[in-house]
Amino acid sequence: MKFVDEYRDAGRVRALADEIAALCDPGRRYTFMEVCGGHTHTIYKHGLEDLLPENVTLVHGPGCPVCVIPMGRVDDAIHIARQPDVIMTSFGDMTRVPGGSGSFLDAKAAGADIRMVYSPLDALKIARANPDRRVVFMAIGFETTAPSTAMTVLRAAEEGIANFSVFCNHVLIIPGIRAILDSPDLRLDGFIGPGHVSAVIGCRPYAFIARDYGKPLVVAGFEPLDILQSIHMLLTQLAQGRTEVENQYARVVPWAGNPVAMEAIGRVMRLRPYFEWRGLGSIADSALGVADAYAAFDAERLFDLPGLRVADPKSCQCGEVLKGVLKPWECKVFGTACTPETPIGTCMVSSEGACAAYYTFGRFNREAIRA
Amino acid sequence: MKFVDEYRDAGRVRALADEIAALCDPGRRYTFMEVCGGHTHTIYKHGLEDLLPENVTLVHGPGCPVCVIPMGRVDDAIHIARQPDVIMTSFGDMTRVPGGSGSFLDAKAAGADIRMVYSPLDALKIARANPDRRVVFMAIGFETTAPSTAMTVLRAAEEGIANFSVFCNHVLIIPGIRAILDSPDLRLDGFIGPGHVSAVIGCRPYAFIARDYGKPLVVAGFEPLDILQSIHMLLTQLAQGRTEVENQYARVVPWAGNPVAMEAIGRVMRLRPYFEWRGLGSIADSALGVADAYAAFDAERLFDLPGLRVADPKSCQCGEVLKGVLKPWECKVFGTACTPETPIGTCMVSSEGACAAYYTFGRFNREAIRA
Amino acid sequence: MSREQQVLDRIERARRRRPVVRDERITMAHGAGGKATRTLVEAVFVEAFGNPLLAPLGDGATLPAGAGDLAFTTDAFVVSPLFFPGGDIGDLAVNGTVNDLAMCGARPRYLSAGFILEEGFPVADLRRVTASMAAAASAAGVTIVTGDTKVVERGKADGCYVTTTGVGTVEHAFSAARPGDAVIVSGPIGEHGAAIMLARGDFGIEGDIASDTAPLHGLALALLEAVPGQVRALRDATRGGVATVLNELAGTAGLSITVEEDTLPVRPPVTGVCELLGLDPLYVACEGRFVAVVAGEHAERAVETLRGHALGAQAAVIGRVEEGNPGMVLLRTGFGGTRVVDVLVGDPLPRIC
Amino acid sequence: MSREQQVLDRIERARRRRPVVRDERITMAHGAGGKATRTLVEAVFVEAFGNPLLAPLGDGATLPAGAGDLAFTTDAFVVSPLFFPGGDIGDLAVNGTVNDLAMCGARPRYLSAGFILEEGFPVADLRRVTASMAAAASAAGVTIVTGDTKVVERGKADGCYVTTTGVGTVEHAFSAARPGDAVIVSGPIGEHGAAIMLARGDFGIEGDIASDTAPLHGLALALLEAVPGQVRALRDATRGGVATVLNELAGTAGLSITVEEDTLPVRPPVTGVCELLGLDPLYVACEGRFVAVVAGEHAERAVETLRGHALGAQAAVIGRVEEGNPGMVLLRTGFGGTRVVDVLVGDPLPRIC
């Protein structure tokens, strides 16, 4: 596949791995956070850690939209889905995310009409086809996905589709990164910046990280070569004593992002004063709701939601994993009580979740393989 | 079973058969019509013809409520059943009755929600349990069944069950018998009168048969002994030159019928000026509709019915069979094109229909058996 | 060993433990072929049916079948309700296939079980079904050696459908029926069908009727051994009832069968249900009765043998094979009337006329 | 002869004619066990599958099985849509069971077929399904010898479910896997699953992908004969895909399997579907591919043999059995990275992240 295969080219990947090794100061440890779960997924799926020198450590950031959904929001969604006239729709990612009392999969087995869609436009299509049902789309995702939701609401408004609404759970990446940077227990040397979010918001919003926190950030693509190159770029900045925002993924990410997408978000959505992130707690100005002008499409206003805050299970250490403070396997329940079949935390659900990625792809005896 | 087994007692049945043989004038042919399909059923099911002398012939009358339903009424019922919010209910007897384009069974296979009930009260129960659906009961039957329908409508009115209605097809036995008596091509020596209809209407309404047409009539029960005794009573009348209405079935049929039942019919129903009987054509004052006072429960007023008169298939000779002019096997399609699996006429559907009874129970080589 | 490696080892130990089904209901995941499917298979099916032939959980089982002909039969079970007086879909599915093997003159040996489960089906109910199947299999001396599970979306099944297929070793052959043969029924008829009608509750009738579901191979083999070479045919009278089986037998033989009405064993409550609903017990399903055609002169010994067995205590000769009217079944009433007993048309439905 | 008797004779002649199904849709009557059931069986099933073993339509078939071990397998088929590019539920149901027999080292011989039909199912569709089954059975050299049909009410199935059970004669035994064995896949993977996803239309993707459904016994027997005694295991990669099969094989062997990512045969449109929906082709179902574990030194001959066969033209060694990490499947990327290939959790669903 064009724009995919060439970035997995074995020769180039190995050459770049050699360059990285050459660039590392053997007397120093490097800790980089890949903010984005998509990167986490790529890293584990391709076994990229095997290619990195021992003194380069990657820690996994909060950029997995499924992982940061608090249990109460899942419960609210299931509450909506249980209304007999409702068809709840969402992405396949949500299927197994545990709420306080089960997941969509369980609610579906118990009788709720929940359907997985590829696109919010497909949810709208379901609404058109079922005029006597209320069709709710559970919107999740960072700025990458929010424009699609916004465009779908605009289309629904244009067509006057009155039985469609959105249960909005879009979160924003910058407040998430800031929460990490402000957390006292983490020492990072730089960030691998989220590629697809940046296609929407551009690279400028990261400036504060370099400026205020003195950390380099490289916006990165999602293929092995992209990630290795970004690490090489971070190491180069460190070697040269620079802390800048750079764009490795310029083939997709314009420096200014996508203004049309930003405008769509601006029209349809409003900034929430605060929003709870799973494991990270309430973060100010960190999420989007439906704007007043589109209140008719806002499931939160259309349905009477319990809106309970559900405490995470005691054993759950997702917050620490999301902040990169703990490696997945350092969580006490990892792999025994908490597995992808029976997840306790959200990080074990999404294929971008650090725990799931590590459990699914990374759980083997590296020494034996290397030997 | 009490009130059943004793009327099937082999000794009594055979003794009575001997008495009948002794009473017959060997030089004369006797032709009796059993008006009621229930009698037809009993006669074939128990092989009673085997017990009668050769010169006693039983011909089958119009008293099968399923047999006399014209195709257009079935089509109307299916039209109602096809409305997405309708649950159509009826007795199992209706399942295979062919309309102009298929039966309930076919309509059900094509998606209509049609349910078989034991009692009209069960249809009302379905209405109570499904307040968001319109539940229609297709009422069929003679005066025996009409009181149950009437009582059910009264109960629905009392409870204010607004989603229940009746598609009324109740017919009256007297106009049916009169149509037979007025038909030029039939010579009868007497009638075996319908037992269960008479439990409602009593024996008086038959007086005109003896008086105006000079035919004896004996109201009969449904067990072998009942029927044989009724034949014996008819033969006795003929032998004695009497033509009276007698009641063999007095254990169930009071001479005056059931006034409570008649009153219920009178309250809830109205006499239709005319009604089409399958094979017999339109007969004046021969059927019941829902009275104006209960218009809210009258499916004919609630639904916009096609109400088409569908011509019987050309090959169908049900009319002649219903009038007793033809024996079932004398119909040209009997047993080949018209079978209980693929009935052309209604008489092949109901287990009381003469054709079905003869096909199902009577279709064998009597000479071989007797030999 | 590194801390990470210790965790990995702990995980591998956990993975090797027999899995536990934590779900209360069947979800689509149980049918996806992944971990949930495997967990369901191991924690429910293997747990209930466990035996060395099943254990490999491979693509199929390998059967040490020995020489001789095999009997091979399959039936899909879709009964509603799943649980009813006298049994459930589980023992029905095992007994039904065991019986079809027995009717082939075979000793039932191996069963396969294919499950189609509806999303939302309670796992507890599935366990009840598999426990019944295991008990019925053990009672019948058969081993469930292979199986399959599919999950369909809510609204595309009715809880649980089970298809069992059986393999047995043929031990007896049948001879062609001839005039004079006796027709025997192994017990009172119509009890399963009547029990199901009541259990469904559609007609508001209550009564003490239990399904007669039972494995008939013991009874069948006893009969086959008691009058060797004298049994012309065996047929369990399931869907369509005794009437349907008699018609099949008459059709195959090209002869007629005449049944004596008075000899038909029907228990009073079954008669009661049939009278109320306008049904004929001859058409109501049994799940633990068979019809045997036996050489006339051995009929007495045959009935004696059957009556010596708990499942055949009320066995009776109900008719004879006769010449003439080929393929037809006739019924003679106590007072000498005769009528046809035809194959059922459509479902037995309650009627008013 | 009397007129009446003439009519009766004419009727009996009509009754003896092979019945014709006049209904356009399956009704409840087709499942009631009476005339409609019999008509359906004779006019549709016997018409399609007709053979001497099936013909008696008894309680089961009697199989002249001969000596030796038997393979016995069952699968329920619930695919939606019923008809899809490359096949339909009919050939799928035959091939699936033929393949499971082949994977046991057996020559497929006999099949049973249990149908669960939804009220309203078009009879024409049923005929298409049975025609496919007949063609697939004939192509695979198996005989459908017994069957069963049930009809459930509208809304309690999804048109048509088919459960097939197969009996085969075991001709080859397998030896235990050891380190160094080669893992071979018989062709490009994921095509059935991708074809079904497209055929369902849920995700709006269009492309030229057909199911790979095919009978694999010829290919399997060719392999088993080409490298006698050197095949450790055969497994068709159906639900759960190649990844699931590899995990089963590794688990059974107590060894690990390492797959070389670059060697996995995946056709571009399958890759395209997987990329769009965020799926991994390793977990997408095949219905005409198997995984074979073959002694390392015979791998080349094995692959050559497979490639000589139309169904194995793109067979490839995709990995090796190794010591260490018992029960695990690892994947090595082209540039030397390693990761686990675990068993699928839940259904493969499209994802955004």
Added chain:
Amino acid sequence: MCLGIPGELVGYVEEQADLGVVDVAGVRRRINIGLLVNEDLRLGDWVLVHVGFALSKISESEARAVLDYLEGLGQAYDDELDALRGSDIS
């Protein structure tokens, strides 16, 4: 027409005055007895049941009268009974 079947009144339904419980050969069903309000029904009475309604109260004396009808006819009945006793039809 109109299947009717005799059943014994064996109980009432507390909540609903017009419902009785009828026993037919050992199985029971609730039956509407509203059409027999004038009949002074008692437990143990037999009624004719049709589509869930009791249509008529069965008269024991009239029932016996049918059975007695034959005896009024004389000899034939006795002859047949004797013949039956002499044969073995079971």
Added chain:
Amino acid sequence: MCLGIPGELVGYVEEQADLGVVDVAGVRRRINIGLLVNEDLRLGDWVLVHVGFALSKISESEARAVLDYLEGLGQAYDDELDALRGSDIS
């Protein structure tokens, strides 16, 4: 986060101006291209597809730049390429 996948714009949908048809490795899907109204999209252009929307037009020159990055780094790349050519890893 946010699975994105490159696809080639191979067609438009007549009735709806904001819909395009994208080809990914030979399979096609309708994609909303409304977010790229300012991009002067043409058939043959490549876009990044996310949940049914084209999020970004892919720059061919920038795409090549990544591949060229290594060459700018000097020798290591050539060495590795030589090593690869000498070995047989298939």
